[in-house]
Amino acid sequence: MILEMKVPSPGESITEVEIATWLVADGDYVEKDQPIAEVDSDKATLELPAEESGIITLKAEEGDAVAVGAIVCLIDLDAKKPEGTTETKEVEVEEKPKKAEKPAESKTTYASGATSPAAKKILDEKGIASSEIKGTGRDGRITKDDAVNATPSMGTPTGGSRNSERKKMSMLRRKVAQRLVSVKNETAMLTTFNEVDMKPIFDLRTEFKEDFKAKHGVSLGFMSFFTLAVVRALELYPDVNSMIDGDYKILHDFKDISIAVSGPKGLMVPVIRNAENLSFRGVESEVKRLALRARDGQITVDEMTGGTFTITNGGVFGSMLSTPIINPPQSGILGMHNIVERPVAVNGEVVIRPIMYVALSYDHRVIDGRESVGFLVAVKEALENPIEILMNNNPKKALEL
Numbered sequence: 001m002i003l004e005m006k007v008p009s010p011g012e013s014i015t016e017v018e019i020a021t022w023l024v025a026d027g028d029y030v031e032k033d034q035p036i037a038e039v040d041s042d043k044a045t046l047e048l049p050a051e052e053s054g055i056i057t058l059k060a061e062e063g064d065a066v067a068v069g070a071i072v073c074l075i076d077l078d079a080k081k082p083e084g085t086t087e088t089k090e091v092e093v094e095e096k097p098k099k100a101e102k103p104a105e106s107k108t109t110y111a112s113g114a115t116s117p118a119a120k121k122i123l124d125e126k127g128i129a130s131s132e133i134k135g136t137g138r139d140g141r142i143t144k145d146d147a148v149n150a151t152p153s154m155g156t157p158t159g160g161s162r163n164s165e166r167k168k169m170s171m172l173r174r175k176v177a178q179r180l181v182s183v184k185n186e187t188a189m190l191t192t193f194n195e196v197d198m199k200p201i202f203d204l205r206t207e208f209k210e211d212f213k214a215k216h217g218v219s220l221g222f223m224s225f226f227t228l229a230v231v232r233a234l235e236l237y238p239d240v241n242s243m244i245d246g247d248y249k250i251l252h253d254f255k256d257i258s259i260a261v262s263g264p265k266g267l268m269v270p271v272i273r274n275a276e277n278l279s280f281r282g283v284e285s286e287v288k289r290l291a292l293r294a295r296d297g298q299i300t301v302d303e304m305t306g307g308t309f310t311i312t313n314g315g316v317f318g319s320m321l322s323t324p325i326i327n328p329p330q331s332g333i334l335g336m337h338n339i340v341e342r343p344v345a346v347n348g349e350v351v352i353r354p355i356m357y358v359a360l361s362y363d364h365r366v367i368d369g370r371e372s373v374g375f376l377v378a379v380k381e382a383l384e385n386p387i388e389i390l391m392n393n394n395p396k397k398a399l400e401l
Contacts, residue, residue, distance in 0.1 A: 003075040009068045010041045011301030016067045018171040026058045042175030055079035113140030122147035188364035191323040198354040216281045224283040229382035237375040243329045258307030261294045268294045271307040321357045335359040
């Protein structure tokens, strides 16, 4: 009996996927539930498991776009498992033929004349071949002055690699590119900036991080402070938690916070659902869970669908300041950046404090300047006064210690 395996639907609104990598070869024996391929949708990379055991026949090539519901492979259920096979064999990937190297660019060469030892040393230091120099000495001899005055021609290769590779972007990367362009073209995006004195949070983490990790099994990071500060600011400025749908503005009474994390296939944005109901421990546990799933390529489309507001942290890569791009159809995104010790004025005196620049990009069609600036100031206030504003003056209780 031959089983026709069809492409399952990874999620609502997804009509096709792209075969990113076959994990088995044509003619292999596969076990039921064994991953046989990685497929890219426009939202995530997912594993495709075998529906039954048998000999597999592939019906698509890597890089092919396959419609949801189309046949992607056949499995011969009557085929016997090869004797002596105790585990799935590794697939030998056939080495692709190397592309023909690009022909070397034409350049002017001169008949080789004798080169003085001093001239040769200078040319070697400059990385210039003697054949590229026209000597002015007797019988075309290259003199020391010739070598000193010699410069490589603009655009002339000097021995380094000049190969290029044409590589198709994944469906996920192409979709991200389309979304970014559409955001720039279809929204009235503006960005407002502020700075945050992170010393109060540094002090809290220094005092409680060891006890917090021992009690809860997760680190007390910055994301819980920022997430809870954002939740409070969204309560104060609900327009930032809204989105446009045609001629209507949709307001949410929940805060689903999208957290941008770096995965093996690029940037992914899983969602912390109902963040308004979470404690510091709850946020840190959820951030860790989603980050691990993204890193291991296990994140699902459902875990990245929705979201009413996004937080992105370019600071982990060293970014000082940026203008983050809105994650549609949301109306706002908060950008975190690196923390640098800077001189600031406190009570009339110059002191050194750990400062982070923060940025809020927002859709001006639905969010006015008052709301955008007020929102970012509210985030700043909560981060600079976490004990009073985020912990109700009781850090141990807020951290469940």
